[in-house]
Amino acid sequence: MKKICAAAALLCAISGGVLAQQVATAGTLVTVSAAGEVRAGNNEARALFFIEEQDKDKAAAASRVNQKMRQGVDVLKKEDPQATLASRNYYTYPVYEEERPQTGANARKRQLTGWRVGQYLDMKTENLQKLPATVAAAQNVLALNGVTFGLSEALGKRLDAARITDAYQNLMMRVQVIAKAMGRNATDAIIETVDFDSVDNPARPYMAASMLEKSARMDAQVVEASFEPGESTLVTRVVAHVRFK
Numbered sequence: 078m079k080k081i082c083a084a085a086a087l088l089c090a091i092s093g094g095v096l097a098q099q100v101a102t103a104g105t106l107v108t109v110s111a112a113g114e115v116r117a118g119n120n121e122a123r124a125l126f127f128i129e130e131q132d133k134d135k136a137a138a139a140s141r142v143n144q145k146m147r148q149g150v151d152v153l154k155k156e157d158p159q160a161t162l163a164s165r166n167y168y169t170y171p172v173y174e175e176e177r178p179q180t181g182a183n184a185r186k187r188q189l190t191g192w193r194v195g196q197y198l199d200m201k202t203e204n205l206q207k208l209p210a211t212v213a214a215a216q217n218v219l220a221l222n223g224v225t226f227g228l229s230e231a232l233g234k235r236l237d238a239a240r241i242t243d244a245y246q247n248l249m250m251r252v253q254v255i256a257k258a259m260g261r262n263a264t265d266a267i268i269e270t271v272d273f274d275s276v277d278n279p280a281r282p283y284m285a286a287s288m289l290e291k292s293a294r295m296d297a298q299v300v301e302a303s304f305e306p307g308e309s310t311l312v313t314r315v316v317a318h319v320r321f322k
């Protein structure tokens with residue numbers, strides 16, 4: 078019985094090998110995809126500050142916003158001279174009385190009661206060690222909308238070579254596996270095209286204040302927050318067209 082089983086197994090192996098030989102793979106074009114991944118600790122932070130004032134007098138609201146934003150900018154420049162600052166989204170909106178709209182002949186328009194004026198300020202810095210102190214100092218004047226961490230442009234460029242190399246090595250490993258599955262040698266594979274596509278994971282914001290927070294709440298001394306920069310993952314995907322001789 079054992080001899081019969083062994084003979085059957087040998088026959089199956091031979092027939093499988095014959096079948097592999099019978100399938101013509103010369104000239105076959107195969108699309109192969111792979112990916113390379115590099116992780117690194119975040120070395121850059123972006124903090125978004127804002128100030129908002131409301132007043133019956135539009136000029137008065139705008140003046141307070143302008144004054145506090147100027148003070149906030151001066152504080153940030155003093156605390157972190159190397160930080161990059163950029164003004165964002167200066168806005169002015171009318172504020173109307175909160176009444177349910179009337180219908181019929183007695184309907185009237187909602188009355189204008191004041192103006193809401195605000196402005197945003199974006200700060201980018203690599204001084205993560207001093208970030209809590211810098212943010213706390215600015216929060217005595219401005220409100221903090223959020224903080225995000227990521228990789229600086231310079232560090233991202235330095236990591237490009239590592240993730241491209243990793244992606245290409247993974248591609249070659251897949252080509253070898255595919256060649257073996259086809260009963261071919263990897264040396265028979267000819268790479269006709271290679272396309273690299275970089276995909277960076279977006280930074281996750283650490284929300285530190287509500288958009289509805291009034292600037293009047295910034296008068297008290299703010300205690301320093303605790304920030305954990307975390308790490309980012311850089312991914313490069315590669316797709317190749319491989320033809321077998």
